[in-house]
Amino acid sequence: MDTTTQQASPSDTSQPSQRAVAFVVVVAALGYFVDIFDLLLFALVRKSSLQELMATELAGKSAQEADALIASAGVYIDNISQTTGLLLGGLVWGVIADRSGRMKVLFGSILAYSVANILNAYVTDVTQYAVLRFVAGFGLAGELGAGITLVSELVSRERRGLATTVVATVGILGAVVGYFVTQLVHWRTAFVIGGVLGLALLGLRIGVVESGLFRRAQRAHIAHRGAFWMLLWPWSRLRRYASTVLLAVPIWFAVGTLVKYCDVIMPSLGLPLAEKPSPGKAIMWCYIGLAAGDLGSGLLSQWLKSRRKAIVICHVLTLVGIILYFTVAAQSQAAFYAVVCFLGVATGYWAVFATIAAEQFGTNLRATAAISAPNLVRWSAAWTGGAWLWLSSAWDSPWQAALAVAAVVLPLAMISTLGINESYGTDLDFEER
Numbered sequence: 001m002d003t004t005t006q007q008a009s010p011s012d013t014s015q016p017s018q019r020a021v022a023f024v025v026v027v028a029a030l031g032y033f034v035d036i037f038d039l040l041l042f043a044l045v046r047k048s049s050l051q052e053l054m055a056t057e058l059a060g061k062s063a064q065e066a067d068a069l070i071a072s073a074g075v076y077i078d079n080i081s082q083t084t085g086l087l088l089g090g091l092v093w094g095v096i097a098d099r100s101g102r103m104k105v106l107f108g109s110i111l112a113y114s115v116a117n118i119l120n121a122y123v124t125d126v127t128q129y130a131v132l133r134f135v136a137g138f139g140l141a142g143e144l145g146a147g148i149t150l151v152s153e154l155v156s157r158e159r160r161g162l163a164t165t166v167v168a169t170v171g172i173l174g175a176v177v178g179y180f181v182t183q184l185v186h187w188r189t190a191f192v193i194g195g196v197l198g199l200a201l202l203g204l205r206i207g208v209v210e211s212g213l214f215r216r217a218q219r220a221h222i223a224h225r226g227a228f229w230m231l232l233w234p235w236s237r238l239r240r241y242a243s244t245v246l247l248a249v250p251i252w253f254a255v256g257t258l259v260k261y262c263d264v265i266m267p268s269l270g271l272p273l274a275e276k277p278s279p280g281k282a283i284m285w286c287y288i289g290l291a292a293g294d295l296g297s298g299l300l301s302q303w304l305k306s307r308r309k310a311i312v313i314c315h316v317l318t319l320v321g322i323i324l325y326f327t328v329a330a331q332s333q334a335a336f337y338a339v340v341c342f343l344g345v346a347t348g349y350w351a352v353f354a355t356i357a358a359e360q361f362g363t364n365l366r367a368t369a370a371i372s373a374p375n376l377v378r379w380s381a382a383w384t385g386g387a388w389l390w391l392s393s394a395w396d397s398p399w400q401a402a403l404a405v406a407a408v409v410l411p412l413a414m415i416s417t418l419g420i421n422e423s424y425g426t427d428l429d430f431e432e433r
Helices: 018-053 063-100 102-120 126-140 143-154 160-184 187-207 212-219 228-232 235-246 249-259 262-268 279-304 307-327 333-346 350-359 366-395 398-419
Strands: 004-006 430-432
Touching: 018 063, 018 102, 018 126, 018 143, 018 160, 018 187, 018 279, 063 102, 063 126, 063 143, 063 228, 063 262, 063 366, 102 126, 102 143, 102 187, 102 366, 143 160, 143 212, 143 350, 143 366, 160 187, 160 279, 160 350, 228 235, 228 366, 235 350, 235 366, 235 398, 249 262, 249 279, 249 307, 249 333, 249 366, 249 398, 262 279, 262 333, 262 398, 279 307, 279 333, 279 350, 307 333, 307 350, 307 398, 350 366, 366 398
Parallel strands: none
Antiparallel strands: 004 430
């Protein structure tokens, strides 16, 4: 049964100028830059901030016991509290974007996470930390999907993939800048900087234009705008949505477990404790790779004129990267950081994934899907990280636990590629019925 309706008329009678569209792309890219900067801040300052906040609890513990306690608190705050905020925020902001406009989300989300990050600088215990990371996650949830949706609807179908690649590639570099900021200032100051960057970006957004496709859908009172339940039925649409989410889960498993908790996994693989890698430095190298991978995968999908083929190639490279992680990375620090950088390149298909999420669905559900899907992927770090932590405790072997989770995540992602429609060059002027 066909569940979409094509519209033959133009998206809007008055199209924005190329200059206005280019400005939207720049603002969306800067927004995602601040999004990633703020999203990864906790991971970058996890050890130093928790050592300070848990000083009493850690007193008298061995180095191994202290690392385990910090890892457990880190999984709770990052992979459970923050990602739960991302999950709920993804649902709420997605509905708002399809009902009230993409621009309202771009203003509301950045205000929420900027204030939360500033307040993060003043926490005094782990509970406060977790609550504010939940609020920050809720706010951060709207940034990427709303930006990608707006850009996708304003840019021509031939250049759409290039524009979203620019947004994702520039945005990913926020993690690299975040690493260097956290090396120069105290972790509390880093949170203030992240919040102030977000508030400063609010001013730029005043000149951003709304999507013509959304305005027309709003004027025509198109039915079921932002009806999240429609993504779950019929089966053909649910399959598209679930497949879109699952194909990107390896990205956040790699970042959320293999990279963030490398200081726990690598020693269990045999890397000497004296050479134990720094999670912050590992994140920096991974995101350098991710930026290169996002640029490469986005250009590859344009060159191949296929989103699916680009994803398949990235999945194969991810398999190679994971094999290298469990075989070569433990030989030395240099080998580890080189493998992590390659793993970043391999999993650097976030730009293509975000574009697919926007292209798979009609105007009345596009933002709901494009905002919720990335945050479901981010939330997957909660169950992959939780599964890793549980298996690590049960088996007393962090690396075997990580390998077991990888053996589930990657095959699922590869199979899910079969469930999406090829969306390169798709006309986005349609609605879901």
